[in-house]
Amino acid sequence: MSAEFIPVCEPNLGGRELEYVTKAVSGGWISSSGSYVGELERAFAEYLDVPYAVTTTSGTTALHLALVAAGVGPGDEVIIPAFTMIASAFAVCYTGAKPVFVDAAASDWNIDPRLVEAKISSKTKAIMPVHVYGHSCDMDALLQIADAHGLLVIEDAAEALGSFYKGRKCGAIGDLSGFSLFANKLITTGEGGMVVARDGRFIDRLRYYKNLCFPLDGSRRYVHDDIGFNYRMPNVLAAIGLAQLERADIYLEARRSNAARYNAILQGQRGIVIPPELPWASSSYWMYSILIGDDFGPSRDAVMIGLKAAGIETRSFFVSMHRQPALAKYGCDVSGAYPVTDELARTGLYLPSTSGLTDAQIERITSALLALRT
Ligand SMILES: Cc1ncc(COP(=O)(O)O)c(C=O)c1O
Incomplete structure (x- = not known):
């Protein structure tokens, strides 16, 4: 008999996933209008000890939405590590901005803060550290540089749910962060993502752009002032996410x-x-x-x-x-x-x-x- 195949990663669906999905389906709430979406956002924010979490369709769209909410656009530059998954860079490209690369530090495989300042230009708008494979970046060093140059810090925490930096949760340290809920992540919705914000000034823009820029203020529906995206997570997936988060x-x-x-x-x-x-x-x-x-x-x-x-x-x-x-x-x-x-x-x-x-x-x-x- 051949030996059992061991996959590199597979999801664990041993909690209340089926129960919650069944509730969502039997109640007829399968779109993003169902109550599990809000429940997952509240529970995720609580887990991270931050005021705001906003569901999206993937880690990639979470990063894109975070960048858009931060006002990053054409002509801007965003500093990212050279050692990352392509989605970090693509998210910057979607905004029309350019990703600028910084080498990794051999000590932790993450963006080397000592090399960041040389890459800052008058066009730099943000630094996007990536907590690669779940190990936190040297956030104090990066925050200090960002502060000195008036830059935003947007954490790519796609791989870092459950990771800590000096006792603080990764993804809850910078101005904004993006998580992936892909099937191989610590918790999953199959495909999905989450943006986390520590500051209320981003929240309206996050909700506005993720929903095709439908007006938030109750003005005429179907009149759109900006180009938005459909990054809405369906309720069925949020139901899975909530059960996952419990574990x-x-x-x-x-x-x-x-x-x-x-x-x-x-x-x-x-x-x-x-x-x-x-x-x-x-x-x-x-x-x-x-x-x-x-x-x-x-x-x-x-x-x-x-x-x-x-x-x-x-x-x-x-x-x-x-x-x-x-x-x-x-x-x-x-x-x-x-x-x-x-x-x-x-x-x-x-x-x-x-x-x-x-x-x-x-x-x-x-x-x-x-x-x-x-
Ligand atoms: C560092 C990093 N950023 C972003 C992403 C994108 O996440 P998703 O696959 O959910 O779009 C990933 C995916 O694994 C990732 O590893």
Whole structure:
């Protein structure tokens, strides 16, 4: 019999999802007008200890909406890490602004605050730090730079629900933030997203632009002053999200426990770098990510192939933003060197990270990995 296939990640739907979805469907409220949307927004804001949370259709649209609400538009620049998922950059492009890239720090794989100031120009409107794989950025350093230059901070917290920076929840530190509720995230609505705001001045714009710029003030319906978007989350998905959020801390504990068990086996192994967790951070370990050093023997790509043959799914790290043909075509400055990002992209992969991996699965994954070393 062939060994059980272990996917890199799958959702846990072990709570009240079906009950809430059934209520939404049997009540006939499946569109965004149903009550679960507001309930999820209130519960999410409470979870993060912030006054406002606004549902959207994805993490990508959450970031786009946050940028629009912040007033970012054509002619502006937004500083993002070179080491991120493409959605961070695309969200900036949708506004007509240009993303400007900053290399990662080797210590935490996140945007290196020491390199940010050199990228600030008269066009810079915001910094968008990304808490990659659930490890918080050095937010104090970034907030200080933003403050000194009058810039907004919009956190890409797509991967960071449950992560902390110096005891503060990631996504609740900057002016605005965007979360993803895609199926592989700590909690999910299948597809979905959330914008979080600490300041009421953004809330009207968030609600206005996400709903096709229908007037908020009760003036003539079907007369639109601005071009808006339909980023409304359906009630059925919000019902799933609410059930998921009720169990967020259980899933967080499970991901952190996965990481602890992986670390116990992989720490100190020749050719393997385990994921960082700097003193200021409590990582959600959204994905358990490692680097395969040259002293491991086989390359990262060879390791992925070997693990696949053993029935274990993995994913390689992101490719640097300055190497994205789409962004070069769009007119981003893709010159310059991003050595840390390139090295992460060359050597990094993440191992199966589903909440609730068993000891036996972690044993099998790590044994298969170490067996590939030469
Ligand atoms: C860092 C980051 N930003 C944004 C997104 C976009 O989220 P979504 O896939 O929900 O649009 C992702 C997706 O995983 C991500 O990893």
